[in-house]
Amino acid sequence: MGVLSRIATSDGHGENCSYFDGWKAYDNDPYNPVDNPDGVIQMGLAENQLCHELMEEWVKKNPTASICTEEGASKFKDVAIFQDYHGLPAFTKAVAQFMEKVRGGRVKVNPDRIVMSGGATGAQELMAFCLADPGEAFLIPTPFYPGFARDFCWRTGVKLLPVECKSWNNYKVTRAALEAEYEKAEKANIKVKGLLITNPSNPLGTMMDRETLRELLVWINEKKIHLVCDEIFAGTVFSGEEFISVAEVFQEDPQSYDENLVHVVCSLSKDLGMPGFRVGIVYSYNDAVVRCGRRMSSFGLVSTQTQHLLAAMLSDDEFMSKLMVENAKRLSERHEKFTSGLAGVGIRCLESNAGLFCWMDLRRMLKEATVEEENKLWRVIIAEVKLNVSPGSSFHCSEPGWFRVCFANMDDETMQEALGRIRAFVSRVNEVEKKKKKKRWEKGLRLSMPKRFEEMSSMTPRGIMSPHSPLVQAT
Numbered sequence: 001m002g003v004l005s006r007i008a009t010s011d012g013h014g015e016n017c018s019y020f021d022g023w024k025a026y027d028n029d030p031y032n033p034v035d036n037p038d039g040v041i042q043m044g045l046a047e048n049q050l051c052h053e054l055m056e057e058w059v060k061k062n063p064t065a066s067i068c069t070e071e072g073a074s075k076f077k078d079v080a081i082f083q084d085y086h087g088l089p090a091f092t093k094a095v096a097q098f099m100e101k102v103r104g105g106r107v108k109v110n111p112d113r114i115v116m117s118g119g120a121t122g123a124q125e126l127m128a129f130c131l132a133d134p135g136e137a138f139l140i141p142t143p144f145y146p147g148f149a150r151d152f153c154w155r156t157g158v159k160l161l162p163v164e165c166k167s168w169n170n171y172k173v174t175r176a177a178l179e180a181e182y183e184k185a186e187k188a189n190i191k192v193k194g195l196l197i198t199n200p201s202n203p204l205g206t207m208m209d210r211e212t213l214r215e216l217l218v219w220i221n222e223k224k225i226h227l228v229c230d231e232i233f234a235g236t237v238f239s240g241e242e243f244i245s246v247a248e249v250f251q252e253d254p255q256s257y258d259e260n261l262v263h264v265v266c267s268l269s270k271d272l273g274m275p276g277f278r279v280g281i282v283y284s285y286n287d288a289v290v291r292c293g294r295r296m297s298s299f300g301l302v303s304t305q306t307q308h309l310l311a312a313m314l315s316d317d318e319f320m321s322k323l324m325v326e327n328a329k330r331l332s333e334r335h336e337k338f339t340s341g342l343a344g345v346g347i348r349c350l351e352s353n354a355g356l357f358c359w360m361d362l363r364r365m366l367k368e369a370t371v372e373e374e375n376k377l378w379r380v381i382i383a384e385v386k387l388n389v390s391p392g393s394s395f396h397c398s399e400p401g402w403f404r405v406c407f408a409n410m411d412d413e414t415m416q417e418a419l420g421r422i423r424a425f426v427s428r429v430n431e432v433e434k435k436k437k438k439k440r441w442e443k444g445l446r447l448s449m450p451k452r453f454e455e456m457s458s459m460t461p462r463g464i465m466s467p468h469s470p471l472v473q474a475t
Contacts, residue, residue: 014154015150018375018378019395022389025382026041026044029386031417033414033417041421043387043389043409043410046357046406046409047356047406048270048331048408048409049273049409049411050408051323051330052273054322054323054326055272058319059313065308065309065313066305066309067080079308085116087114088304088307090308090311091302091308094311095279096109096114099281099283102234103234107251115289115290116297119267119278119279119300120265120266120267120269123265123282124148127282127293128152128153129156131228132158134156136158136191136193137158138152138160138195139182140195140197141171142163142395142397143171145202145395146390146395163180163181164181166398170204170206170350170351171201171206173216175219178195193225194220194227195220195225197228197246198229199230199234199245199246200234200237200243200355203355203359203395204350204352205353205354207243207353213246217249217250217256220261221257226262227262229264231266232267232270233270235270235272236354237353238328238354239335241353247262259285260285260286262285263285263286263289265282265283270356277306280302334415335352335358338415338419341423345422349361356406358405358407359402359404360389360402360403362401365377365401370400374393378391378403385422387418389405390403390404
């Protein structure tokens, strides 16, 4: 009999995949422009570091927001003692205000429906615990974030059933694809409890339009299953149309949908680049989920010190407005520089306007359209180019050759170094291909020559052949 539990010894965390292997390669040989200039550049981490100095300036100008300053130390006792797991009223109010601002003021957010958790990871697990029993399942469109296998499934025993989406229509999920997977689950005696979507998409950086969200709400109501919408990248939209939340579509016509089936997950990790603060939020229209979620959140509360600081920052409307505008501007500029650099060497990306990454198309570099060939290319990029990018297969993409590459977790100099490595790599690949084509062409020419010409050529001095002959002498 084993001394550890099934959970402790299982592979449910999902770290034994190429997505996490790339992180390990970086950890073992991290790039540093001074100490390790030939190290691996981390382009597998969807982190927003572009506006940190603005938040640092705010903290310096607002010392009373922290209990760790002379000006704010008087609040130490209030923060240090036990707090209700509903959250500090000032914090939940500020979070609601921030959620409304990110959604363009077109969504009304009730602070009493906010449930805290330890990051979006904890929020997703809390959702799974509240909505499904072990063995039950949620449908999820592909490609999707590899960490969902850990967040949603590992400790809950809930399953994820991929719904295949394709690049030809920019991976838009269709009713036909949903119906097919739903029926397949029914035949396998798997109870489908809901649909899990990410908007904006990770890894695509694309947004769902209003009509798609409306169709999804109609469909889950027909099936009487839940819709969990992960909106942790809502504040990273940097160009084009405004972000449309599922909450906005629901609130436009609440009488048409069952409110008990609609739930939103968000955090401050991506919008503001604060993953270390571990602020995850569940916002549900289901009273029972809010009650249960708040009881469960006692296992992963946001520290009161963090709540105290963020309540002050998020409530500063003038600062947050300026920060969000500047964040969008910097993301747009970084995205433009990076995708232009890739385009300069013939690498296209899926058109996107949100997120901290690009969905990079390297299909032409594969010998065959297989996951095995994709992984071979990925290993070369990790080991030789020294870039940690994430292969599409780790996101359950059904079309080999796509890679997610993150651009907001580094400074401009590091990004330029990464682009330089990509340019050098593509140049080497192109040179090898040219040589191969030349050899194939010459070989094909020899094989296609009439025998009589070969005999004539071997008997005739080279100088006799006309210099204007369209035929190349075989070598």
